[in-house]
Amino acid sequence: MKKSSAVTSTLSLSFFLLLLLPFLARSSDDLIDTICKATPFFDLCEASLRPLSPSPSDTKSIASAMANVVLGNMTDTLGYIQSLIRQSHDPAAERALAQCAEVYRPVVRFNIPQAIEAMRRGEFGFATYVLGDAEKQTDSCQKWINSAGADDESLVPLTARITTVKNLCDVAISVIKSLVNGR
Numbered sequence: 001m002k003k004s005s006a007v008t009s010t011l012s013l014s015f016f017l018l019l020l021l022p023f024l025a026r027s028s029d030d031l032i033d034t035i036c037k038a039t040p041f042f043d044l045c046e047a048s049l050r051p052l053s054p055s056p057s058d059t060k061s062i063a064s065a066m067a068n069v070v071l072g073n074m075t076d077t078l079g080y081i082q083s084l085i086r087q088s089h090d091p092a093a094e095r096a097l098a099q100c101a102e103v104y105r106p107v108v109r110f111n112i113p114q115a116i117e118a119m120r121r122g123e124f125g126f127a128t129y130v131l132g133d134a135e136k137q138t139d140s141c142q143k144w145i146n147s148a149g150a151d152d153e154s155l156v157p158l159t160a161r162i163t164t165v166k167n168l169c170d171v172a173i174s175v176i177k178s179l180v181n182g183r
Contacts, residue, residue: 039174041167059179066172071112077161078104096148100141107134135169
């Protein structure tokens with residue numbers, strides 16, 4: 001008799017958890033939706049967080065996930081800049097690209113990973129500062145590209161990448177601020 005009761009109890013618990021699973025997933029989606037609405041680039045925030053698996057389920061994991069998205073995009077952009085340097089035949093464009101690479105390298109290798117680690121330790125002010133600095137580096141890079149006067153068509157996609165990284169930094173900073181403000 002005890003065995004059938006235990007089986008029934010286990011089956012009931014399993015059934016209950018299966019029924020609860022969509023609500024748990026929805027609550028994570030609702031949190032992402034709520035947080036992304038508080039950012040300056042809702043669509044970019046959603047597009048960055050929704051595909052992640054497992055889906056971040058609390059504000060702290062969402063903030064960390066956004067910082068990782070920034071890191072990934074900055075790393076890709078640095079690789080793209082380095083490939084443009086190798087292909088460039090315009091000395092002005094090459095100088096501007098080299099300056100961009102010089103400011104992106106430490107941000108990718110040290111700064112953003114430090115911001116991610118700071119968030120794990122609960123040092124959100126430092127993480128926000130570092131992400132703000134990363135955003136300023138994207139602005140500097142874009143200014144160098146613009147001032148190079150290069151009419152190289154290969155630099156147009158770089159501008160789009162720089163803008164995306166800048167906007168991702170804005171989103172990450174907004175997510176961290178929502179974490180600090182208790183949303």
